[in-house]
Amino acid sequence: MITSQTECDKVTRLPDHEPHSAFAPHDHRACEARVLDQARDRLAANGARLTPVRQRTLEILLESHRAMGAYEVLDRLAAEGFGRQPPVAYRALEFLVEHGLAHRLQRLNAFAACLHPGHDHAPAFLICRDCDMLAELPAAPVRDALTDLAAESGFQVERVTIEALGLCPACAGAARP
Amino acid sequence: MITSQTECDKVTRLPDHEPHSAFAPHDHRACEARVLDQARDRLAANGARLTPVRQRTLEILLESHRAMGAYEVLDRLAAEGFGRQPPVAYRALEFLVEHGLAHRLQRLNAFAACLHPGHDHAPAFLICRDCDMLAELPAAPVRDALTDLAAESGFQVERVTIEALGLCPACAGAARP
DNA sequence: CTTATTCATGTTACATGATAACAAGTCAAA
DNA sequence: TTTGACTTGTTATCATGTAACATGAATAAG
Numbered sequence: 001m002i003t004s005q006t007e008c009d010k011v012t013r014l015p016d017h018e019p020h021s022a023f024a025p026h027d028h029r030a031c032e033a034r035v036l037d038q039a040r041d042r043l044a045a046n047g048a049r050l051t052p053v054r055q056r057t058l059e060i061l062l063e064s065h066r067a068m069g070a071y072e073v074l075d076r077l078a079a080e081g082f083g084r085q086p087p088v089a090y091r092a093l094e095f096l097v098e099h100g101l102a103h104r105l106q107r108l109n110a111f112a113a114c115l116h117p118g119h120d121h122a123p124a125f126l127i128c129r130d131c132d133m134l135a136e137l138p139a140a141p142v143r144d145a146l147t148d149l150a151a152e153s154g155f156q157v158e159r160v161t162i163e164a165l166g167l168c169p170a171c172a173g174a175a176r177p
Numbered sequence: 178m179i180t181s182q183t184e185c186d187k188v189t190r191l192p193d194h195e196p197h198s199a200f201a202p203h204d205h206r207a208c209e210a211r212v213l214d215q216a217r218d219r220l221a222a223n224g225a226r227l228t229p230v231r232q233r234t235l236e237i238l239l240e241s242h243r244a245m246g247a248y249e250v251l252d253r254l255a256a257e258g259f260g261r262q263p264p265v266a267y268r269a270l271e272f273l274v275e276h277g278l279a280h281r282l283q284r285l286n287a288f289a290a291c292l293h294p295g296h297d298h299a300p301a302f303l304i305c306r307d308c309d310m311l312a313e314l315p316a317a318p319v320r321d322a323l324t325d326l327a328a329e330s331g332f333q334v335e336r337v338t339i340e341a342l343g344l345c346p347a348c349a350g351a352a353r354p
Numbered sequence: 355c356t357t358a359t360t361c362a363t364g365t366t367a368c369a370t371g372a373t374a375a376c377a378a379g380t381c382a383a384a
Numbered sequence: 385t386t387t388g389a390c391t392t393g394t395t396a397t398c399a400t401g402t403a404a405c406a407t408g409a410a411t412a413a414g
Binding site: 083 | 371
């Protein structure tokens with residue numbers, strides 16, 4: 001078994017987190033647990049509650065480093081005894097996004113767990129078009145540059161979306177073997 | 178009447194086009210005509226046909242520098258005697274996007290005419306959340322940087338989306354007068 | 355405690371966005 | 385003038401997202 005330094009561990013050490021944790025092999029169990037812990041801390045600090053649906057939703061997102069549609073999440077929730085109507089999933093997902101525990105992917109109309117809930121961030125995303133695997137990249141410099149450039153013409157930037165669609169290492173390898 | 182150099186004219190002179198044409202006052206009639214001409218050239222070069230629906234769709238998008246939903250476009254088309262079913266609009270819009278004459282805005286599930294159909298480009302967008310007004314920004318450097326960074330971990334970038342949501346000068350002014 | 359208030363969860367019903375599959379018309383090249 | 389590719393239109397359906405309202409749980413105030 002590979003016991004070398006995992007990407008997830010690296011991430012906790014680095015203030016400016018490692019780019020591609022999701023694509024590198026890592027101890028995913030630990031990865032999941034760490035994010036969940038950070039999430040709890042963060043919510044406690046915000047005075048927000050991690051209720052059963054919300055926690056389960058986050059766990060479902062965390063199981064893979066993948067982007068998931070709201071209805072896919074909903075199916076999982078419904079199968080486990082939670083409500084089976086769209087607002088159930090959308091509300092939980094919206095809550096997670098609001099508190100920086102998940103991201104919304106515009107290109108896919110989908111959601112994914114945030115891998116670095118410790119610090120505020122609005123990363124760029126690498127999305128595999130084949131398997132929906134996801135990685136986060138630090139994007140602060142780009143965002144700032146864009147904000148400044150926009151300001152020159154009087155445009156006030158509020159939110160920036162940076163998403164790259166392509167092939168992750170695994171799928172690229174599988175495509176032409 | 179203001180006769181000073183319009184932004185639209187500037188754009189045609191600059192290989193790396195001016196950032197914020199849409200927000201600056203300009204002779205929009207000329208702007209529209211120029212884009213339509215360039216579009217025709219481009220399609221001729223590609224051996225593609227600018228049929229009535231397609232041309233009208235482009236004109237509708239061009240009337241404002243705004244992002245429009247497919248159904249908004251469809252209503253306009255239907256009112257003018259074209260088909261009233263969704264595929265009519267989606268096909269025309271898809272055609273325009275394919276040939277670089279329009280852009281699809283992920284954040285809004287909407288479309289907008291490309292203001293610089295002369296050269297191939299995948300710009301960044303500034304989208305006003307109030308009036309849906311739109312501006313294009315050159316984004317090649319960012320795209321390239323992202324592509325390189327991604328390549329380091331074996332991710333092959335194919336398409337990059339960069340969209341900023343905020344307030345255009347006019348709406349920002351109106352908000353707190 | 356117990357009541358008032360707020361927040362969470364669930365529902366129904368609907369709005370909006372997008373596509374598959376098929377029929378019929380148009381156009382240009384052979 | 386007929387073949388074949390492309391275009392336009394249709395019907396039907398799927399996918400995504402939200403508004404509005406009823407009920408239930410947690411918290412705070414009396």
